[in-house]
Amino acid sequence: MMNCIAVDDERLVLDLLADNIQKVPFLHLVQRCKNAMEAADVLHKEQVDLIFLDIQMPGLNGLQFIQSLQQPPMVIFVTAYKEHALEGFNLNAVDYLLKPVSFERFLKACNKAYELFNLQQKPAARENLPDYFFVHVEYNQVKVNIPDILYIEGMKDYVKIFLASASRPIITKMSMKALEEKLSRYRFARTHKSYIVSADKITAVKRDLICIDKIELPLSESYKANVEKILPL
Template sequence: MMRCIIVDDEPLVRELLEDNLSQVPFLELVKSCKTALEALKTLQEEQVDLIFLDIQMPRLNGLQFLQSLDHPPLVIIVTAYEEYAVESFNLQVADYILKPFGFDRVLKACNRAAELFRMKNAVVSSETVKSHDFFVNVEYTLVKIIVADIEYIEGVKDYIKIYLSSRTKPVLTRLSLKAIEAKLPVGAFIRTHKSFLVAISRITTIKRSFVCIGTKEIPVSETFRENINKVLKAD
């Protein structure tokens, strides 16, 4: 779900956009603002992922407002003026809608913004995972474990086996599941069993007693079944 605001001094345009956006299932309208200054206050108080921004407004126009932001969210310009298109795209806006507009044009812009939002979040997630890469001791040698390469981890007494997509055999190291879990990024792995940690992004199939990574079956115990239910609800 993307949280968005409208910034336009024309009441009829705001009402039309409000109606259009209410029909887009992946958008949540946080506020409809009459001025750029009102929008600035909203950005300070709320999480906003997308702005529908007019250009010609009193005191501070849309482009001046956009240039004043250090870390602006995604922006879709909505204006009656064609001549600002080049300047707007130089400011990395997601789309440029000309008034008057229909719902089909708004939906197209929303879909484009949603794709950019997914790409942006994917990059952030990748960087977050990368920052959690770590080393383990394997027979007096330190071996680097790339978190994005982990499929699942099995606990065996005082040791763990780390199964990686890049290796045919698991990495065996003297460590507990609890200790390895503390090294992993929050929300990227789930415990399916007292002896197994599984990378959520690697799960291809969910059965009653197993989760599958391709043809590999990892057991799910009754104690940890709620973790699987959380993954299903998140999807």
């Protein structure tokens, strides 16, 4: 069960959010809040796992509110303004919902938050995962630090592993499927038949492109669901 709060300055929206939350069996609504200051007061008094948060509110807006928190709970933005989506993504939002929100879309966002919540409840299992692996390069075994990976490009029987710390990629004989399985418990997404991308390195998502700063990589329609699982699109 996840404890959540709903924050919006419009009473009708709060009523709708509360109604939707009550329909989701793994959510418990702790309180409804009209503004960020009320929400901050609740966070000081209660254990809150998830915030449904409007952006445009009088005083402190939703983005500023999340930025003000040292250890914010998970957040799902619920707003009428799509132009703030990138800012929401940069604040590690679970999802970004545009008003009016259908219950189907609302439930999809809640399920995404619940998956993350369950992962957070198993810290010991995650701590035991190594943050590196070795690949065969010519006659050597080369260590690849997983947090250093930007993206991976497939080339028939070989892959190129592009790293933040190196100007040249590591080239090793390995299938994309094998590498995808190796990275399945980390924040990586297959975005194209020839590309796997680190979610934490993505700086922008366009209609058919994934951007890592100035690098543009293809995003295939058939792989968009993979990206949506780990990014608030």
